Amino acid sequence: MTGQVLAVNVSSKRGEIKHNVGEAFLKQNYGLETDAHSGDWHRQVSLLSLSSFEKMRAMGAIGLDYGVFAENITVGGLDVATLPLLTRLKVGEAILEVTQIGKECHNQGCAIKKQVGSCVMPVEGIFTRVLESGWVRVGDSVEILTEEGK
Numbered sequence: 460m461t462g463q464v465l466a467v468n469v470s471s472k473r474g475e476i477k478h479n480v481g482e483a484f485l486k487q488n489y490g491l492e493t494d495a496h497s498g499d500w501h502r503q504v505s506l507l508s509l510s511s512f513e514k515m516r517a518m519g520a521i522g523l524d525y526g527v528f529a530e531n532i533t534v535g536g537l538d539v540a541t542l543p544l545l546t547r548l549k550v551g552e553a554i555l556e557v558t559q560i561g562k563e564c565h566n567q568g569c570a571i572k573k574q575v576g577s578c579v580m581p582v583e584g585i586f587t588r589v590l591e592s593g594w595v596r597v598g599d600s601v602e603i604l605t606e607e608g609k
Contacts, residue, residue, distance in 0.1 A: 460603055461537065462536040463536050463601060464595060465533040466526060467531070467532060470495050472495050477529055477530070478524075481596065484595075485553035489503060490503030490504050491531055496531075501559060503589050504586070504589060505530045505586050506530060506584070506585050507528050507530035507539065508537060532595065536601075542560075544558065547603075548604060549600070549601070549602040553594070554593075554604070556588055557586070559585065559586040560584075
């Protein structure tokens with residue numbers, strides 16, 4: 460099963476909506492070099508699937524540009540929320556490992572949750588750490604290398 464990178468999103472400060480920069484370098488044990496959430500921790504790079512955007516649009520959410528859920532990489536053709544922990548992915552040139560699925564929603568919910576009553580990132584977003592550095596660009600493939608537990 461293979462997906463495709465639809466957007467590479469970064470923000471210069473935490474708490475800001477991320478915007479698509481088209482490409483970025485994923486640094487081993489750090490994350491996207493230009494993103495405010497990078498660092499030596501288990502949530503270096505976040506991914507969210509196009510299917511999650513479509514789900515929110517069906518619920519009536521408007522203005523959903525890639526990056527609005529604070530995901531670093533938006534993926535089409537692959538449901539990343541179904542991947543088990545420790546799954547290894549090749550994203551562009553880089554190798555990532557799934558370290559967390561979902562997260563706690565901040566501030567009683569984002570603008571999207573307030574608009575439609577729900578948000579997908581806390582449930583369907585995944586977090587990874589960078590095992591091997593490399594570039595990721597819009598249009599690159601997202602390939603499952605290993606799936607732990609399956």
